[in-house]
Amino acid sequence: MLFAVATMVALWLQTEVRLWLPAGAVFPDLVLILVVDLGLKQHNALSPALAFAIGYATDAFSGTHLGLNAFMMTLIFLLSYELSRHVWVTGKLIEPLTVALADLLNRLGVMAITGGLATVTNIKSSTMRLLVVQALITAGAALLIFALLDAGKRALRLPVRVAAE
Amino acid sequence: MQDPKDTFLWRNRVALAGGVLLLLAAHMLSSGVRQGNTLARPQGLVAEALRPFQAASARMAHSAGDLFHHYFRLAHIAQDNERLREELAQLNQRQARMVELELENRRLAELLDLKEAIDLKMVAADVIGSDATGMARTLILSQGSSAGLQPGMGVIATGGVVGKLIAASRSASRVMLLNDHNCAVDAFVQRSRARGIVSGVADDGVIMRYVERTADIKVGDAVVTSGLDGVFPRGLLIGSVSAIERKGPGLFLNIAIRPAADLRNLEQVLVIVQAPPHLADSGTS
Numbered sequence: 550m551l552f553a554v555a556t557m558v559a560l561w562l563q564t565e566v567r568l569w570l571p572a573g574a575v576f577p578d579l580v581l582i583l584v585v586d587l588g589l590k591q592h593n594a595l596s597p598a599l600a601f602a603i604g605y606a607t608d609a610f611s612g613t614h615l616g617l618n619a620f621m622m623t624l625i626f627l628l629s630y631e632l633s634r635h636v637w638v639t640g641k642l643i644e645p646l647t648v649a650l651a652d653l654l655n656r657l658g659v660m661a662i663t664g665g666l667a668t669v670t671n672i673k674s675s676t677m678r679l680l681v682v683q684a685l686i687t688a689g690a691a692l693l694i695f696a697l698l699d700a701g702k703r704a705l706r707l708p709v710r711v712a713a714e
Numbered sequence: 715m716q717d718p719k720d721t722f723l724w725r726n727r728v729a730l731a732g733g734v735l736l737l738l739a740a741h742m743l744s745s746g747v748r749q750g751n752t753l754a755r756p757q758g759l760v761a762e763a764l765r766p767f768q769a770a771s772a773r774m775a776h777s778a779g780d781l782f783h784h785y786f787r788l789a790h791i792a793q794d795n796e797r798l799r800e801e802l803a804q805l806n807q808r809q810a811r812m813v814e815l816e817l818e819n820r821r822l823a824e825l826l827d828l829k830e831a832i833d834l835k836m837v838a839a840d841v842i843g844s845d846a847t848g849m850a851r852t853l854i855l856s857q858g859s860s861a862g863l864q865p866g867m868g869v870i871a872t873g874g875v876v877g878k879l880i881a882a883s884r885s886a887s888r889v890m891l892l893n894d895h896n897c898a899v900d901a902f903v904q905r906s907r908a909r910g911i912v913s914g915v916a917d918d919g920v921i922m923r924y925v926e927r928t929a930d931i932k933v934g935d936a937v938v939t940s941g942l943d944g945v946f947p948r949g950l951l952i953g954s955v956s957a958i959e960r961k962g963p964g965l966f967l968n969i970a971i972r973p974a975a976d977l978r979n980l981e982q983v984l985v986i987v988q989a990p991p992h993l994a995d996s997g998t999s
Contacts, residue, residue: 561764564843564854565771578847597732601739609760610846610854610888613880613896616742618847623739627732659849662743664895664916676918 551701555583556603564610575683577690578652580607584622585648585691586698588629600626614663621658625651644695649688656680758883761854765886768842769856821982824872828984832870832947835988837861841980842886851877851894851914853980858885861987866945868986874951874974875899875939876983887985891977892952893920900943901952906930909940912952912971920953922969929967931958937971947990 559579567576584603587596604622608615629647657680661669702708723730822838829836839861843854857863859882869876869889877891878899890897893914901922902909908929910922922937935955941948951974959968 557764560846561767561771563846563848564764564768567846567848568772568841568844568853576848580846592728594727594731597728597735600732601735604739605756606760607846609758609881609883610764610843611852612845612847612850613852613890613894614743615881616739620736620739620743623732623736627729627736630728630732655847656849659847660916663850668895668916 551698551705551707552583552587552599552603555698555701556580556606559583560606560610575679575686577687578655578683579690579694580604580618580622581625581652581655581687582648582691582694583698584626585629585644585651586695588626589633589644589647592630592634596630597623597626612659612663617659617662620662621655624658625655628654641692645688645691648691649684652684652687653680656683758881761881761883761886761888765842765856765883768854768886769840772840772842818982821872825982825984828870828872832950832986834947834986834990836870836984837863837987838982838984839863839887840982850896851891851977852880853889853891855879855887855889855983855985856885857985858882858887860884863887863985863987868945869983870946870950870986871975871980871983873976874953875946876975876977876980878945879985889983889985892973892975893918893977898943899946899952900940901937902940903929903931903955904936904938905932906935910966910969912937920971920973922955922971923966925967925969927960927965927967931955931967931969933958941990944989946986 559582563576563579570576580603584600587600587603591599601619601623604619605616607618607622612618629651632647657669657672660672825838829838837857839855839857841853842856845852855863855869863879863882865879865881867879869879875892877889877894877897879887880890881888891914892899892912895914895916898911898913900909901912903922903925906929908925908931910925912920912922915921925931933955937952937955939946939948939950939952953971953973953975955969956972957970959970
């Protein structure tokens with residue numbers, strides 16, 4: 550429920566704020582932060598379904614191919630999940646770093662799927678710079694969003710982290 | 715007896731569930747799920763759920779813009795007379811609102827002129843949202859299938875062609891803009907009749923593809939719809955040629971187009987709900 554509400558608020562902010570921002574301005578990908586939170590902290594069987602649903606809901610407001618965001622969000626969930634199980638140790642720096650990498654992967658992945666691999670290999674340096682800035686801004690926003698989500702979980706008496714058995 | 719929690723399936727249930735859902739998403743993506751399909755139906759519900767909030771916040775943003783503007787206009791006025799200031803504030807707010815109404819009226823009048831100039835049934839819609847991730851060039855409109863809107867319909871504004879509808883729920887819809895790299899509009903250069911396909915590019919901008927290298931094209935030439943795609947009527951302005959790349963190998967020219975419609979600042983658009991008359995390909999090239 551917390552993630553459903555958070556997703557709707559994130560989508561509302563992303564569709565509305567982006568509309569009023571000047572051309573070229575970047576806005577953090579809030580939905581992606583929610584999925585990374587799921588991957589890093591919520592290791593139960595419902596989490597991949599939530600990640601898929603978040604991506605599917607994003608498909609209603611973004612992109613031209615139905616299933617594209619569902620695919621990317623599920624993939625990012627799985628990668629975050631596997632990384633948190635096998636590689637990562639939790640830490641205040643690691644979480645936003647994961648978000649930044651996930652944001653880059655998401656954008657390059659979407660470009661490759663919709664425009665072909667050549668779109669990624671022939672990417673302009675100015676576009677790549679913009680993608681990196683976007684990833685860093687999303688990572689910066691992740692600190693706040695993670696704190697809000699953790700506070701929300703505590704308020705609803707939900708565990709902040711659910712480890713797989 | 716083996717503990718069910720000690721089995722491979724249980725231990726890897728998260729990854730396995732994720733993998734199954736990843737395959738489902740890949741299936742949706744590769745099979746090109748369309749509107750009306752079972753897999754696409756819940757999407758309409760999601761769009762409908764958020765639509766009232768988007769419409770309300772679009773209105774609030776207009777009002778907030780007025781207030782912001784109003785605040786700065788008042789900042790330099792003498793602070794000593796509270797009553798006069800309040801009166802002035804009210805008048806200014808009313809005036810700002812009237813200016814906004816006048817601008818809206820002008821935009822709608824221009825849309826009406828356009829609507830009358832094109833002899834096809836059209837529906838006016840407000841822009842109430844942008845693409846959620848910014849990775850595609852799409853906008854959310856305030857009208858949906860209840861107003862007769864369907865995916866595939868053409869969208870125009872006072873400047874010219876805007877894009878095509880790609881999804882429609884009951885009271886909201888989504889338009890893929892001309893500068894999205896998945897958009898394609900059959901077009902020709904008005905002066906020389908050289909034909910090509912206008913589409914967006916992944917980085918940014920709009921180009922005209924598949925124009926023969928020998929075609930007579932100059933910077934500033936108007937590019938209009940050909941009417942052959944069955945989406946737009948013939949002769950609608952798309953934009954003008956801003957650059958021509960003649961170097962390099964290949965059969966075709968690379969032509970950059972400056973869109974006539976201001977795709978970054980759209981507030982109201984018209985959706986062509988009536989199919990334009992079918993044109994046989996007359997071989998204009």
